[in-house]
Amino acid sequence: MTEFLTQVLNGLVVGMTFALLAVGLSIIFGMLRVVNFSHGAFYMMGPYVGMVVIKATGNFWLGLLAGTLVICLLGMALEFFAVRPLYGKGEILPLLLTFGASMIFTEAILVIFGPLGMAMGQPAILEGQMSLGFIVYPKYRIFLIGFTVALTLSLWLFIVKTRIGLLIRAGIQDTVMARALGVKVKPLFTLVFGIGAALAAVSGVMSAAMQGIEPFMGMKVLIPAFVVVTVGGLGSFRGSVLAGLIIGEAKCLSILVWPPISDVVMFIFMALVLLLKPEGLFKGT
Amino acid sequence: MKKMPLGKMVVCFVSVLIAAWGLFPSGIMAEDKMVVGVIAPLTGPYGFEAEGQVNFAKLAAEEINAAGGLLGKKMEIVVEDDMLKPGIGVQKAQKLIDQGVKYLTGGVSSAVVLAISKVANEAKVLHLGIGGSNDLTGENCNKHHFNMDTAAYQMATGTGVIVVDKLKLPKEWFCITQDYTWGHTCLDSTKKMLEKRGGKVVGNIMVPITEQDFSSALTKAMSSGAPVLGVIVYGTGQGKLIQQAHEFGLKEKMKIVVVASDLTIATVTGGKAIEGVYLGMPWYWNLDNPVTQALNKRYVAAYGKPSAWPGAQVYDSVKVLAMAIQKAKSFDVEKLIPVLEGMEFQTSKGPEKIRACDHRAIQEYYVGVGKSPDKMKDKWDVMEVIGTVAGAEIMDPCEETGCKM
Numbered sequence: 001m002t003e004f005l006t007q008v009l010n011g012l013v014v015g016m017t018f019a020l021l022a023v024g025l026s027i028i029f030g031m032l033r034v035v036n037f038s039h040g041a042f043y044m045m046g047p048y049v050g051m052v053v054i055k056a057t058g059n060f061w062l063g064l065l066a067g068t069l070v071i072c073l074l075g076m077a078l079e080f081f082a083v084r085p086l087y088g089k090g091e092i093l094p095l096l097l098t099f100g101a102s103m104i105f106t107e108a109i110l111v112i113f114g115p116l117g118m119a120m121g122q123p124a125i126l127e128g129q130m131s132l133g134f135i136v137y138p139k140y141r142i143f144l145i146g147f148t149v150a151l152t153l154s155l156w157l158f159i160v161k162t163r164i165g166l167l168i169r170a171g172i173q174d175t176v177m178a179r180a181l182g183v184k185v186k187p188l189f190t191l192v193f194g195i196g197a198a199l200a201a202v203s204g205v206m207s208a209a210m211q212g213i214e215p216f217m218g219m220k221v222l223i224p225a226f227v228v229v230t231v232g233g234l235g236s237f238r239g240s241v242l243a244g245l246i247i248g249e250a251k252c253l254s255i256l257v258w259p260p261i262s263d264v265v266m267f268i269f270m271a272l273v274l275l276l277k278p279e280g281l282f283k284g285t
Numbered sequence: 286m287k288k289m290p291l292g293k294m295v296v297c298f299v300s301v302l303i304a305a306w307g308l309f310p311s312g313i314m315a316e317d318k319m320v321v322g323v324i325a326p327l328t329g330p331y332g333f334e335a336e337g338q339v340n341f342a343k344l345a346a347e348e349i350n351a352a353g354g355l356l357g358k359k360m361e362i363v364v365e366d367d368m369l370k371p372g373i374g375v376q377k378a379q380k381l382i383d384q385g386v387k388y389l390t391g392g393v394s395s396a397v398v399l400a401i402s403k404v405a406n407e408a409k410v411l412h413l414g415i416g417g418s419n420d421l422t423g424e425n426c427n428k429h430h431f432n433m434d435t436a437a438y439q440m441a442t443g444t445g446v447i448v449v450d451k452l453k454l455p456k457e458w459f460c461i462t463q464d465y466t467w468g469h470t471c472l473d474s475t476k477k478m479l480e481k482r483g484g485k486v487v488g489n490i491m492v493p494i495t496e497q498d499f500s501s502a503l504t505k506a507m508s509s510g511a512p513v514l515g516v517i518v519y520g521t522g523q524g525k526l527i528q529q530a531h532e533f534g535l536k537e538k539m540k541i542v543v544v545a546s547d548l549t550i551a552t553v554t555g556g557k558a559i560e561g562v563y564l565g566m567p568w569y570w571n572l573d574n575p576v577t578q579a580l581n582k583r584y585v586a587a588y589g590k591p592s593a594w595p596g597a598q599v600y601d602s603v604k605v606l607a608m609a610i611q612k613a614k615s616f617d618v619e620k621l622i623p624v625l626e627g628m629e630f631q632t633s634k635g636p637e638k639i640r641a642c643d644h645r646a647i648q649e650y651y652v653g654v655g656k657s658p659d660k661m662k663d664k665w666d667v668m669e670v671i672g673t674v675a676g677a678e679i680m681d682p683c684e685e686t687g688c689k690m
Contacts, residue, residue, distance in 0.1 A: 002508055003504055003505065003507075003508035006504040006507075006508075007501060007504055010500045010501050010504060013500070014498070110328075114332075115327055115328045115329070115332045116332040116333050116336070116552065117330065117332070117521050117552075117553065118552065118553075119524075119528070119552070119553050119554065119555055121555055127532075127556075128532075128534075129532070129533065129534045136534060137533075138532040138533055138534075140532065141500075141532075210498065210500075210529065210532075211497040211498055211525055212497065212521065212524075212525060212553055214330070214497075214521070216328075216329070217497075220495070251501075252500075252501050255490070255501040255502070255504075255505060256505075259490050259491060259502075259505075260491060262501070263493065
């Protein structure tokens with residue numbers, strides 16, 4: 001029973017990481033119709049920026065904030081200067097561009113920091129385990145689950161309850177109509193790209209505290225992110241979160257049954273969903 | 286079709302020329318030097334070890350050249366990155382062989398070293414590869430491959446002699462193993478070692494070679510009830526595993542024994558994570574041995590910080606190659622092979638000997654215990670060596686290795 005509950009929690013940790021990544025990827029596709037291959041690079045660079053700040057200040061929270069803000073700005077800059085000229089020219093060009101950008105980002109990190117991985121460390125107050133009645137579980141992971149759930153909820157409220165959120169949803173649903181109704185779509189696009197990048201960076205920093213940082217961590221997480229987005233439905237916020245959680249849990253719980261399958265279980269799940277419901281779990285936001 | 290302006294044509298033509306020039310192998314075999322190729326996984330989770338291998342090779346070459354070179358020629362080290370992929374390793378090996386290089390060394394992943402050893406054997410090129418899989422000097426041994434690393438059975442037996450026989454740790458282990466040739470053979474050797482002593486591996490979970498998140502594997506280990514966690518994971522993953530085990534409070538329930546550890550954990554773990562963890566290694570920078578101390582001093586003077594044992598083994602390989610060339614008075618690979626077989630040397634630690642039947646180096650194994658942070662002089666001072674096993678005690682008999690040369 002203890003093992004089961006621990007794996008459920010592990011699944012939440014993995015699942016929420018996937019969910020954050022997927023939400024960012026999904027809203028960028030939903031709104032901009034851009035398949036953002038540099039999403040993994042944002043996930044990777046967030047912790048590098050964070051680590052530099054942590055080394056300078058000794059404060060994990062400043063590192064988290066810095067990583068998120070810097071990558072948000074980087075994302076917006078990428079959209080403004082490189083992706084924007086390609087709107088209206090189909091979906092292949094932005095895909096290629098973001099793919100190329102990801103390679104540039106990865107090489108830049110390799111040049112600046114070298115190919116070796118590094119530890120990032122966790123905030124001191126979150127070290128150690130906490131008793132949850134039935135089981136004992138690392139404090140940092142419990143914090144991660146709580147923090148990411150809160151972040152996701154806040155983002156959901158932002159999208160559903162605020163005016164800008166309404167404009168974003170309108171832009172996702174029908175860009176042409178939204179523009180025809182006077183919505184300034186271009187700055188919204190930049191904002192959404194920035195939000196997506198920021199989510200990837202947050203996910204990266206939170207993971208790096210558990211697993212360390214290395215230049216290729218983004219490439220490794222990109223495929224699972226796309227799987228989650230595909231299963232959840234391209235452009236769907238709810239879909240990304242739900243799919244992320246399901247796949248995270250599947251990955252960890254399958255270890256209880258037959259460990260070797262845990263690596264492929266997400267692909268099996270994706271195949272099933274695509275066969276039964278090709279557009280993914282949810283349509284729309 | 287629009288006619289291309291002249292300027293653009295010239296630029297295109299020149300670019301094609303430059304690209305073509307880059308594709309053709311440049312001649313690196315000058316008359317006054319001999320080249321040793323180091324193929325190591327500079328990119329990826331074994332980067333720290335690979336960096337050490339390159340540096341140690343260069344250090345050895347410098348020392349050899351300072352002493353007058355080899356039969357009038359200077360040694361030059363050429364480096365290639367195998368990126369931890371056998372396909373790329375083979376490509377790079379072939380590239381070096383095509384350029385006329387006759388001596389290859391390096392390697393951390395047995396999978397890559399295995400692939401290269403086959404290419405080297407076909408090309409009749411000497412391969413002093415570094416890899417712990419039993420297979421390299423077992424079923425897939427060949428006469429051009431010599432291995433200064435400890436085989437998995439040496440690692441498992443060496444660790445067992447100290448941890449089980451001497452320290453009397455419990456003999457029921459749950460293992461976490463990296464899913465590739467070294468991991469598999471090491472798990473087999475660990476099983477054999479425990480069963481010989483009346484114990485057993487109560488359970489095992491395989492993890493991919495690049496895994497960085499061990500939370501699920503560790504959860505399974507903790508719920509197995511076994512008193513000892515056997516760690517058959519290498520590279521940065523090992524450090525992550527130990528760090529995460531600490532986060533989960535595993536050490537309160539189980540002792541942790543790492544069958545093949547190395548200094549990389551110093552770059553990945555922090556705080557009290559490695560305290561009390563048993564770490565087996567074929568070499569450590571701080572061994573209580575004058576040869577090791579002197580070598581480490583020279584290395585740190587040149588590169589600023591100590592390195593891990595795969596580097597020291599490349600140092601051994603280069604020095605052993607030089608010794609063989611000087612003894613045989615020849616650069617001919619076929620003449621060097623019989624000289625290398627049975628060669629005794631002591632270049633980085635205790636005395637070693639290359640066994641003729643499988644080309645594996647008979648060498649000491651060491652086990653240390655991880656220090657608590659307040660006892661560490663610097664981040665590299667990770668452990669205290671608590672046991673040494675003599676090389677002869679931990680060899681599998683020739684007939685049992687499966688090697689037929």
